[in-house]
Amino acid sequence: MDQTPRRMLGQPPSSPTTQPKKKSTSVMSFFSKVSWNLRLQKQEPLKNVFFILAETARDPSVKKRHMVMSGLGTMACETPDKVRKYKKIILDLLVNGLYDPVSSEVIHESMKTLTIILDKIRGKALGSFFIDITLQTRTLLDDENDSLRYSAFVLFGQLAALAGRKWRRFFTRQVKQTQDSLLTHLQDRNPQVAKACKTTFRACSPYLRQSKDYSFQNEEDQRNSKLCRQLSHYHPELLQFFYANKIL
Template sequence: MDQTQRRILGQPLPIPTTQPKKKRASMVSFFSKISWTVSLQKQEPPKNVFFILAERAQDPNAKKRHMAMRGLGAMASETPDKVKKYKKIVLDLLVHGLYDPVSADVIHESMKTLTIILGKIQGKSLGSFFIDITLQARTLLDDENDNLRYSAFVLFGQLADFAGRKWKTFFTSQVKQTQDSLLTHLQDRNPQVAKACKTTFRACSPYLKERKENSFQSEADQRNPKLCRQLSHYHPELLQFLYANRIL
């Protein structure tokens, strides 16, 4: 071993600075955003926090809108009674966030927060918001962004549980139009999206049931051949589930 090698081996390894700085900056940014929400909740009564978030949810700055949606999600988790009290205002803000024309982050955070809130209120008294949420969630099922697709499938599956009698006809039509997306994303490149799609497929399966308008039709004629063919090839367990529940 020559002197140069000894000198190199005797020195500590150089520490790369570029990437860690980026990671460090992103972590600092992440924790500062969380601490902003926490400190805001500590400093202000819940009612004031809500109206501050509501104002920032409509801010021209996309980052502020994003953080406002996240803050509403935190409030929904920690103080659900307050969110229920202002449910219509919250839903209006989140639906606007769902259709944000600029920021995918705002859309993503809006979907995540909607999922929390719908769980808290059990989908009750959504009114026409149900239509707005369903239409946009269905659109986002095929988005190129993995996070948006994942959250859209989770949200769409949740809506299947809350359609009820009032929205059954409407939601059935939406599921029928979504059938190709459901089949496609069972094989999604992202395993988490594929898993969410599979869960949503099960939740939506009752809406795929064909009406037996003509009693003289054979059982085979009433089945959806494309659906049966694809499921039998890729997901036979889902096909068995549909048969067992007399959906097909």
Template sequence: MPHSQSSFLPQLTGHPLLHKPELRGLLLQRLLAAAHASNATLRTLAVRGLGTVAEGAPQEVKKQRRALLAALLQAAGDAANPEVVCESLRALRKVCGHLGRPRDLRAVAGQARAYLRHADDAVRTAAFELFGQLAKATPHKQGKAWTREALAPLLLHLRDPSPTVAEACLAAFLACAPFLGLQDLVNDVSVALCKEVSGAQHSGLLGRVCHQLVHTDPALLEALTVEMPSYLHCAWDGIRLAACKLSGALLEMVGAPCLGQQDPLDPLLQSLHSLCGSPCTAVKMAATEALQLAQQRGKETLGSLATGHQGRSLLPGWFFIWRHQGSPRPA
């Protein structure tokens, strides 16, 4: 497609002539072809146009659903071009209400989830907005699996360094809460949770989520435990701080019979230990507090064993060795 035609796309997609079905179909075909072009700018314009046409002509989406979905998913996989990815995620948000097949919903959810931790604020925002829209458009039985896989970012990016991303994350979390069995915990959650300086509301929410999951979904609690170390090494201090607080809430629950084995705790505790030397004071303090809580829970468990009560050691042996080898003690 020549440059003159590519520059015409944004104008054409909003033109009144698109009320004519034959022109909508023609435009959609041209945009689908341009979405596979070698030029990244042209692909960006074409994907944006696909989203606009799909939004204004849902009947065309139904006719060309497979071709449209394939083009947008391919564009969303173009990780080397954030602008293409961002436009594709936005376009997918406009068409996801017309995707009836569970495998299509899972495919779109997978692409959205892949970008929830992206370095670009606009991409993260688009990913969370798409994830939230998917939750609204998905029947309850079909959305439970892929919402479970995104619980960690949904909880942690409520404190995203970008206020826009944090608000998009909050909207997605509220939309996903029913799939996770957490709908009763979010009735009083508002955008203030993302904006407060102290983070007290967020910490309270993390504690309530972990407390409920230990009773209703121990497997999901264990999955969170396994996933935490990667967030504890995140580049953003705000996310690392949130991950330290969520780790503390998780460790507070390990005294209950929720974890099937000790292994998930080992990398979590080691990651917290490494953050005790963080240059960020808030992160250092939160990591130290989480480790102190882990130590206290370990003492309680050992005390239970010593008095003959049923129980098991929940902290790996290296943790107690570390406490006696001169490593920095939590203050």
């Protein structure tokens, strides 16, 4: 179950998240129970599976909490229709995992699974979860862990496409507050993180544009605005140089 979401998200091979070779009997027992319930959905309602997951997601064991986040990712891949039906329950579990106070592995797994889930539900009915996910993801863009940083950029870029009218003003503020991170990590020490940042920068560039009301702008301001948009799409590294040297 754990391998599917990893392949889909293209986790940087240079800093893989290490997994323990031996799992405790209790973790294996839990994993088997969830899998068995998934195979017997007609005999046992899927709600029971979520009850097990919700209970285990708050378990003191980091391994068990990590297993829940991974299990949700597998459910999203195998039964996307069920994920859409129970999206609020699933999102609640994943947001809790995203804010895990102890384990970076649980946080990382939550981000990867959120990327899968958001793709399946296409951002529909995110509600206030959009705010929670955005705020926490922002804090991870500068994390020291390469894998966390990579997944955070992937997820943040995805959120840019899901903001819509309802959250556009909120997300615009978040992007502007994150602008320094976006520019800095275009030259990230990890090539795959830099690539993910470049993709996210392009996704976020519409939120960096100035207001469509250009009545207060002079002709030079308008030209600069257009140039910034073009550079953000085709040559973000050059735009970074211009910003750093206060040319634009």
